[in-house]
Every structure is written in C-alpha cells, then in structure tokens.
Amino acid sequence: MLILGLPSFHNSGWGLVKDGKVVSAIQEERLNRVKSYPQHYRDDIEVYPMHLGIDYVFRETGLSLADCDAVTIPMIPTHDKLVNAAMVSVDSVDEVLKKDMMPPYNKLLNLLKSREFSGKVVFINHQLSHASYVYNYSGYNSCDILSYDGAGCGWPPEVVAGYHVDNHKYTKLLSHRVPHSLGHIYSNTTGRIFGESDCFYSKKLNRYMSDEANGKEGKVMGLASYGSPIDSYKMMVLDEDSDFYIATYQPTNKIGYEGVEPYSTNLGTKQENIPRREKNKVWDFNDKSDIFYADLAATAQKSIEDAAMHYVKKLKKITGSKNICLTGGVALNSCLNGLIKRSGIYESVFAGPATHDGGHGIGAPLYYYNHISEQKSEKISNDFLGYPYTIEDCKNAAKDLGVSFKEFKDNKSLTEDIADSLVNQKIIAVFSKGSEFGPRALGHRSIVVDPRTQGMKDTLNARVKFREAYRPFAPIVLKEHALDYFEFEESEYMLFVANATEKAIKEVPATIHVDGTARMQTVTDDNEPFYSMLNNFYRLTGVPVLLNTSFNIAGEPIVETPEDAIKCFLGTSIDILYLDFLKIEK
Ligand SMILES: [Fe+2]
Secondary structure, eight states: OOOEEEOOOOSOOEEEEEEEEEEEEEHHHHHOOOTOOGGGGGGTTTSSOOOHHHHHHTTTSOOOGGSSSSEESSSSSTTOOOOTSSSSESOOHHHHHHHHOHHHHHHHHHHHHHHHHSSSSEEEEEHHEEEEEEEHHHSEEEEEEEEOOOOOTTTEEEEEEEEEEETTEEEEEEEEEEOOOHHHHHHHHHHTTTTOOSSSEEETTEEEEEEHHHHHHHHHHHHHTOOOOOOGGGGEEEEETTTTEEEEEGGGGSSSTTTTTOOOOHHHHHHHHOOOOOOOOOOOOTSSHHHHHHHHHHHHHHHHHHHHHHHHHHHHHHHOSSSSESSSSSOHHHHHHHHHHHSSSSEEEOOTHHHHHHHHHHHHHHHHHHHOOOOOOOOOOSSSOOOOHHHHHHHHHHTTTOOOOEEEESSSHHHHHHHHHHHHOOOOOEEEOOOOSSHHHHHHHOEOOOSSHHHHHHHIIIIIIIIOSSSSSSEEEEEHHHHHHOOOOOTTSSSSEBBBBBHHHHHOGGGGOSSSEEEEEEEOTTSSTHHHHHOOOOOSSSOEEEEEEEESSSSSOOOSSSSHHHEEEEHHOOOOETTTEEEEOO
C-alpha cells in the first residue's frame, strides 16, 4: 500500500509511506528555499511550484503517483457535520474538488489528478495526525499522547487533544477548542516582541492569516530566561468549572471564526494595550523597555507551562499510564518538555523531531495505514528521512561549482580529521546523506565547533550565524556521558532543555544558556559521523561534548543538496566543509 502525505497549512512537509514504512520525507522549505514555507500561500505556485515535494519523495523509487492508493490531508473538512470525525475517505478527487472548501488543496488535488493519481483522498483529524506522528517514533506500545498547537481542524478548530493509545488504537480523552490555544498565545506574544503583525487579511484567500510571527517562537523561549513572569499579564488562567485553561486575550477572536464569540477579559484588555517592540531593534538588557519584553516572553512561557502541566496531570489521572508522548507545534517548546520530564508525573516522556505541522507528511499516512491494515508499522528509528545523496552526487556538485576536494577512504580517517580540525578551533560543517525531516540539525546538516570556551560562541555568531546574542547554542554529548554534563540521560532529538551540571558549566560554557540550562542532544553509534567525531574529540580533549547548530545562515532554511551545502560554505566564514567523505577547504 502506497500513501502520499500532503502538507498541512504551515511548514509544508511531504512524505511517502509504503506498507507502513517511510520511504522519504521532506520539508518543502528545503526545496524552494523559503523558510517555514506555508502551504496556504499556494497562490504563488508559479514562483514556488508545488510539484517539488512530490518529485522529491518519489525520486529514484521507481514509483509514481499512478501507483498511490491514497493521499492524506491532515484536516477534516468542516462541512457535513464532520467536526468530530477521526477520518473521512473520499473515493474520487472530483468529489473533493466539487466541495471547493480548501482552495490550496484543490490546486494540489488538481495537480495530482493531472499526474494520473486515481486513489482515495483521505482526511485525517489534525491532532490525530500529530499524535500518529509521535506514536510511530516513540516505540511505546501503550501510552498517553498530548497534542497542542495553534489550531487544528473542526469548528471551532481544536487546539488541545489528549489520547490514550494501545497498539495503534486511539481513544480520545480530552479536547479543547479555539480561542484557548497555547500556540496562539505564544505566537501573539512573539508578534509583539518582534514587532510583527498578529494577523493580516488575504483578499485572495478570503481569510485572516497569521504567519508573520511564526517561526520565531524559539527566540521567545531563549529570551524568557532574561525575564521574570508578570502575574498581571498572564495569558492563560484555569477555569474551575470546565477544568480547562482559558486564554485571557486572543487576537484569534478577531479572525473570522464563524460562531466563535469574541473573547476578552480584564487581563486581556491590559494586554491589548501593550505596544509592539520596534522591529529589528538591537537588544539591550540595560534598557528597561527591553527587560519588559523579556518579562513578557517569560510570562508567555510560564502561561503555557501552567496550562500544559495541568493537561499532563489531567491525562495521568484518567489513565494512570507510565508513558506520555508530546506532539503538535507546542511540543517544539523544549523548555516546557524539560519541565514535564523533570516533574516525574510520567516515568517516560517522549517528543518526536517534527512535532510541528511539518510532521503531517508522515503522521497522517501512517495513521491511515495502521487504521486499515492488519499489519502495523514499526518504530521509526531516526529523523534522517531525506533523499540519501551519494558520494558521486557530492563529487559532481563540487566539480560543477569549481571547488577542489580531498577524499577520505573510510569513516575512521574522516572523523579523526574532523576532530583534529575542531581541536584546532576551526568552524566546520558536516553534510551526510539524507537530511533531517524535523526542524533541528541532528547530524546530517550541521555546523560544529569546540565548546570549551565561551568565546567560540561569539566567533560562530560573528562569522557565520549572525544570531541575537541572547540565543543559546546547543550541545551534543555521547549518550554514555550525558549524566556527567546534563540532567537527562537521553534526548535523541534535541527536544528537552536540561539543567547543566557544574562540570558542564566549567568545561563546555559555549553551550550553556544564561540560566544554566542546555538543549541537549544525546548521540549513539547509529548516528554517524557524529558518534565517531565525538569519540575522537573525547580522545583528544577528555570532553565528550561539542556545539552543534544547523547548517544554514540566519533567515534561510537548512541546506538540502550538496550544491546548497557548497554555496552556503562559500558564502560564509565556515573554515572547512566535510561533504560526505570529501573535505573542502577555503
Ligand atoms: Fe498543528
């Protein structure tokens, strides 16, 4: 059974699933080079053609759209009273097109039809698709799942959903709807802090959009450590009657959500009057006004933490389960994930690498497969789901771009050379085979430096990344040494912020945030060349930790192809590019 996963509204992610196994998956931003590319801007398809993702996932598979049994859309249409449906399948593309309710999808479905697709169109509940994505990574047979984001589907759109899952059978236990969205209160704050609009009206799509602030939530999380929460500005409060958290102020209530009453409170009125910070102004923490915005960031962080912890406890109380998966865009908040893990409410806490809307490209197809098939999909073991570029692809790119290279004969000589370069204080980039599907660089598209001096962070920023000084860089650590340096033994996908030990603060200061925490990634022997690179660095220095950041420059998506990698290398002050087994120097 072959299923193509179509993207959601934000962070377009495509995936191809064959007999329950992911063949290939990609975020569209990596192909059209538009960061956080939103599917709903499909009115500019001449500039950013929508076939890029399709061509990519089918590349060298010998398969085509004509072989597809189904495509999935991670949204249930809101007509026909399907608000609470988990899944709806439609046999004909024409049937869907006639309903004409999701303009971007109609364009997509027309394209599929023109390419001989004749299978089923299957709509999967948005939060269920998020849940399926994380469940298939977790390795748990039985667990709870908490999914929260900006907004999913249904009317009003669902913003929080809690499930219990046993062997791919999902039971919904919690559901909360717009306007009480953890994701939207965070985006709203992000908009204020970075001087962006909450939302704007698209005449073409006849609806409000709110993308300007999207993608900067991680910056707000970093900023929160410089401020303190202000109680009188809190953005969510517990409603004792319903036992759900409600939003005190939501710009989304100005969006045309038909049937949703405008919602505001006294706290909300106060928030409404907060001026937007001047866009792109340099941060100065001696300036009272900037401290206020840091306090606002801390308030947003505390607000979603309070609400999320409430839902975690609520789920635990219902099921008594040992394991929980976190998913939906809010689960990219690694500080919140760390808090949930640290609380010990569940014995085991898991978050997958593409828990945001990018993950729907595989979450929805896997749900459909497991729903209709006797066989069940197996655990997905890593995030390297991109097309596996070969050494020949890399050599051809180098030749085409006129750069010379040295070739290593094996992983041992390659990773020994990388470690030597790092000890010699070089800024290096690593490119290896298939890219990461999630937003984090976990070893195949990374920039890496020696973390032993604080100055290295400044050098990296001044020469390559050009990030705001308040934003932290993350450490990678050999898993067997994780507890010597950080609070958690495991964090494979860099989604848990942990407290750093005294040893870490002393030995690897470039990776420790101002509040003594780090967004750690543990590395094991199934992640090469990272694993051998770390081991060689450890052998040379006695430190099993390196600083890892994504292979891109500010404002651009992570590099995808060998050509992207070489161009990024040539356009920045990265000293050495390790392109698969090739070494390219300036
Ligand atoms: Fe979502």
